Amino acid sequence: MTATLPRETSGDDAIPAAVRRAEPIVWRNPHRGCAASVLAASAFSKADMRGAEARWRRFDPLLAKLFAGTQDGRIDSPLLPLPADLARRVLGGAPGSVWVKADHDLPVTGCIKARGGVYEVLTYAEALAGAAGLLRPGLSYAAFASGAFRDLFARHTIAVGSTGNLGFSVGVMGRALGFAVEVHMSHDAKAWKKQRLRELGARVVEYPGDYGRAVAAARDAFRDRADAHFVDDEDSVDLFLGYAAAALDLQRQLAAAGIAVDAAHPLYVYLPCGVGGAPGGVTFGLTLLFGDAVRPVFVEPVASPCMLVQLAAGLDRSVSVYEAGLDNRTAADGLAVASASLLIARTVGALIDAVVTVPDADLFAWLKALWTGAGMRLEPSAASGFAAVGGFVGGAEPADLAAATHVVWTTGGAHLPDAEFEAALAHA
Structure with missing residues (x-):
């Protein structure tokens, strides 16, 4: 389930040929900058994220009253260690630990x-x-x-x-x-x-x-x-700010698990990307908290890599996957977006470590593997992060991975009807 993927690291802003051919690719972002410099130039700040967190807490009593599934009104999900055998498969033999931020089972909606x-x-x-x-x-x-x-x-x-x-x-x-x-x-x-x-x-x-x-x-x-x-x-x-506040939840959970995040212990976070709001907000929040120690990796279907296309082509205007000759047809319906948010691309484009594109077949394969191996009920789009890890780490320097933590952020699935889930399993 892990392919050997081409890597394009040039600073050229042209859309890579492999993307135009709808082939899986690891695109190392040539525009990534120093976190401190990017954040200093941003229109948003840690105060904005803290303000969003404060609003969430004001509404805890309301959410607790309306939705029995919340814990004291908090909409958050557990951080779960992936079983060792699955972690080895996800990493393709590379070192490191794999955790799952389980927003596929988020209270109230079952999605990020x-x-x-x-x-x-x-x-x-x-x-x-x-x-x-x-x-x-x-x-x-x-x-x-x-x-x-x-x-x-x-x-x-x-x-x-x-x-x-x-x-x-x-x-x-x-x-x-x-x-x-x-x-x-x-x-x-x-x-x-x-x-x-x-x-x-x-x-x-x-x-x-x-x-x-x-x-x-x-x-x-x-x-x-x-x-x-x-x-x-x-x-x-x-x-954007609602998503950004999720970084504080993950920070708390990492600390509770005794997981260090610093220059010697990088944190790779794999984020399924549609229009970009959820992964963009999470990326911004995590970078505010961990700086360059966090390495956000966006994951997109080969038919709908709207954020990759936008970042590669530049930020002067909106660019769609149709302009790259792609059809935007994917089983990952939550990621079937032709054009990325320019707000997100311009805000966090220089904070994204890489974009990995994955074929639909891999989504179904990992959906089945996570169900049979860990009991995780995922939508195809939520399985995309697992499909991306092996190809991404396969091109990383061993020193970058020795003490790394990998977090795959799942995005939906708990509310998937039985018939839909069984049909997805049958595709694997």
Whole structure:
């Protein structure tokens, strides 16, 4: 399940030929810079991440009241050691330990998108409540679930463009507070994801074409509505900061496990990438905490490497995978994105260590291996990180790996219907 992949390390900003041929590749980012310098030039800071963390904690009482699966209102997942036999297979014989940040089993939504989608809904609700004079000193935010708060929220709509998981995260939180919710999706998004949104009471709007068209149409429809909020997956600061706060959770868990992260003990984090919001936010947060000791590796399907294409081509304009001759067709529906977020590419592009592209067949193979070997129920997109590790470490210097920790960040799967999961297993 681990291929020998071509490596392109040139500073040339041309899209690599292997990418255009839809072949797996490890693209070592020639634009990576010193973490301190990149962060110093950023529009965002550690104070922004800490502010997001503080907002999460204000809403702990509300989340604990609404969702029984949370631990004291925290939306977080465990950090799990991968069984030794699987770790050896993942690493392809290279040294190091492998851990799993298990957002495939995240409370409330069973996917990483809760960290951004739920957070943005809460941010909007807090802003509305403040403007309406409903906030007062000492107020428990559990009050957001009842009375005048719900009456206020019922007069407003939250909309989002999504391939499924972000829409579900926005929908679950929005409907729990009484908002009207619209989710704009491409016609080829998974039918079961559309159905679960309708069961929540959300309105699903379908479009011909891909995810990007659905987002653009929704953005236009809600541009001037004072009674509505559009969650813009391509350009949302709130989504970005909600994801960034997840770095604090991982920092706490690494410390509890006795895992050092410093120049002598690098941390490689493998992050499935669609439009880029979730991996971009996590990358930014981890870099704020660990500097150059963290090595973020983005993982994309060979048919949809939108972040690789964008970074390779430059940041002057948005560049799609279609321009590279690719079709954006992949079983990893959460990663089937033609154009990366320019906000994310410009904010964290110089912090990404590498981008690894993987074929769909590897996603299914690792999905089955993780299920049979560790009992992890993953969507194909969530298995992509495991498919990337072996090829990536195969080209690393041994000294870089001897004391390294590898964290594969899973992104969805716990809520996958049985029939869908069994069909995915059958593909392996």
